[in-house]
Amino acid sequence: MPDEEGHPTPAEMDLRTVLHALADPLRFGVIARFLREPEDAERTCAYFQLPVSKSTTSHHFKVMRESGLLRMVDNGNSRSVVLRRKELDTRFPGLLDLVVAERDAHTD
């Protein structure tokens, strides 16, 4: 069962759900940017400055959290998210590498 924040365990992660989460350009951009950060970097949603409303931003992060891409970290007075890099690399080997390759192919 996903936990109370909606995070699936690695075994519960579903490839199609993860592919759907990654297929959106804004969400793909968040994951691609996370992959430039130090491993286990915690970032607020605001950090990514998505060009959409706050509620749409929340929706995108919910989709990424519930698919298993991101984990929410509650620091008491603030919340941030972290890429579940190791778990994803184990559950879906090569998937994040494809994101990195595609990101770098389009970087000037």
Place this chain on the structure above:
Amino acid sequence: MPDEEGHPTPAEMDLRTVLHALADPLRFGVIARFLREPEDAERTCAYFQLPVSKSTTSHHFKVMRESGLLRMVDNGNSRSVVLRRKELDTRFPGLLDLVVAERDAHTD
């Protein structure tokens, strides 16, 4: 430029477009089933017996063709499709392996 049938070259294939194509359960099922067939197997769209109308079936195959997953083969009096396996394996290493792993994890 994609050819007149809308097939992108490998360099033109876009990861997000391919992920979107694969995120749909019916399309995922077609690709997963193709991955059980001999390499370069040609199959008609009807072969997959999608539980949707003929026009919806056509739409799904168009999405797979335009993303680069499938190539249409015109045999004169009939048309079939083939999985672009080698090209996909080269362009997006590991992606089709993830489809196989996910398919096999859910096979009884």
